[in-house]
Amino acid sequence: AQSVTQPDIHITVSEGASLELRCNYSYGATPYLFWYVQSPGQGLQLLLKYFSGDTLVQGIKGFEAEFKRSQSSFNLRKPSVHWSDAAEYFCAVAEGTGGFKTIFGAGTRLFVKA
């Protein structure tokens, strides 16, 4: 069965510093991979996705992620964090058979300090 692991429950970074959020997945075939962001009391917004092709994908708000098959990882990065990036971030993997049921990680809460 597929699974998604986000090892860091929460991370604190200073504004302007770089950010990397870790994500590891377990899936037999090439997965469909996603990163979502959730602000308190809100729904989920898609940051970026990977299906195939270039393993470095660019997303919205200056985020990027790199798919590494050998490490089963899909880490999210941002070179310079802004205070408005404080939120919960979810990595997710979707099956591609008979629909796209999505498995989410437990999330990483990002705190940004001035």
Place this chain on the structure above:
Amino acid sequence: NAGVMQNPRHLVRRRGQEARLRCSPMKGHSHVYWYRQLPEEGLKFMVYLQKENIIDESGMPKERFSAEFPKEGPSILRIQQVVRGDSAAYFCASSPPTTETQYFGPGTRLLVL
């Protein structure tokens, strides 16, 4: 183009009552997914529906929970005889046919007293 709509945004029920959560997918989207988010946890898949069909309900609790997506109107997630453990945020997502990308609604936060 309006996004995925969910109502109500907040719902309070007493134990034993019924909860009905509604989801209107984006225009042109015929696939609907329901997820549940317990406090401090990620989203858990519940059910995947297409118009008038349940495709995958492997994440639905065996009792008290049901979902439908009729030919006309919104998708409904129904929880009968609610218990305190049902308190959670319930999110709906929709997608067009044959696409992997789901668009999420703002969620319904259910509180069971």
